[in-house]
Amino acid sequence: MAARRVLKYAILGLLRKDDKSGYDITSDFKQAIGQFWSAKHSQIYTELKKLLEEELISSYIELSGEKLEKKMYTLTEKGKEDLHTWLLTQDDHLETEKDVFALRLYFLKDIPSADLLALFENQLNLRTNKLNMLKEQYAYHFGEENRPVDLDADDLGHYFVLTKAISREENYIFWLMESMDIIRQRQYGE
Amino acid sequence: MAARRVLKYAILGLLRKDDKSGYDITSDFKQAIGQFWSAKHSQIYTELKKLLEEELISSYIELSGEKLEKKMYTLTEKGKEDLHTWLLTQDDHLETEKDVFALRLYFLKDIPSADLLALFENQLNLRTNKLNMLKEQYAYHFGEENRPVDLDADDLGHYFVLTKAISREENYIFWLMESMDIIRQRQYGE
DNA sequence: GTTAAACATGTAAACAATGACATGTTTAAT
DNA sequence: ATTAAACATGTCATTGTTTACATGTTTAAC
Structure with missing residues (x-):
């Protein structure tokens, strides 16, 4: 199934308003949007790494307590543009909704x-x-x-x-x- | 996505009434049942090969015209049993219906x-x-x-x-x- | 103070699925 | 006779996804 790199855009989209950690994104997929797309944390961390390499997002460390490091991600300008283009893309066919x-x-x-x-x-x-x-x-x-x-x-x-x-x-x-x-x-x- | 070996059971299921070729199965996924599960021919031929190895199906050649060989597949007893067990299995959770x-x-x-x-x-x-x-x-x-x-x-x-x-x-x-x-x-x- | 749940991040192997490559036959229309 | 569409089968590289492995911290309850 899986049209081309949907997870990529799902993640970019989730970062559109606020910076988030991989864990935050994993949690989002357990909320409302998880009704229409989801992924396991293993796939999310891997995709985030790839998006960093592609410079569509950047990251910084935020401390939660004394030791726990949260890696926060932000959309770059390039990432915003890429997301924007995708948002306006019209589907040309419907995929099988597996059941x-x-x-x-x-x-x-x-x-x-x-x-x-x-x-x-x-x-x-x-x-x-x-x-x-x-x-x-x-x-x-x-x-x-x-x-x-x-x-x-x-x-x-x-x-x-x-x-x-x-x-x-x-x-x-x-x-x-x-x-x-x-x-x-x-x-x-x- | 893809829960455990659904294609396997989709194929076994499609063979429940009549023998079919890989091409027939590919065609079936373009009809009604294609609304709820589908696969490309590349995946279907690969899965058929695997099911043969597992002895859940057997095959024979049918000639279509003079040269064209259709490879027909039949459910074995083992295949019927496996399918039957699967048909009675209750899902314990709902998967994300991606959209x-x-x-x-x-x-x-x-x-x-x-x-x-x-x-x-x-x-x-x-x-x-x-x-x-x-x-x-x-x-x-x-x-x-x-x-x-x-x-x-x-x-x-x-x-x-x-x-x-x-x-x-x-x-x-x-x-x-x-x-x-x-x-x-x-x-x-x- | 202990403990369980939630928070937090990653890697690796295996499995599922697609798209491209590759080839050939039969049927129906022109 | 030619040609296009449908019939027919396969492999391979890449991408997408899950499951299991692996580790550690913080918070809230008891």
């Missing part, structure tokens, strides 16, 4: 109805938990009264991504429940 | 409104085309009168996967249009 549950389901002819429903239940559980987490995040950041038209430009990206993730999960859950109904009806008809 | 458009959008603070709308238009176009293709596929295979309860078990997987893909795209398009409205309203308020 192992759907793949498995395609082969369902060989799965007994009861096991099939167990698979659906499990997926429904995972998705419901995820949706709840996302809704909590939404409530925490945007509350109920906040209308997107009045939002600060800084928060708009976060707003879009969170609403996208929520909408994706709601849609997934809706389809899961619809499909379970069909399976149950077929089971009854047997 | 470069959403990632880009997260950094939208640095994109002028007009450019942003152009990015959205482009995405809307790509998604609308895809949705139309999926709907054509649906109409072709299931028509209008076909109720899922009455479907042959053989076709049910296909039905679920197609409706899933359609629902995903419709949801994506809906969110795109909603977001574009918000951007236009904010633009007006400037």
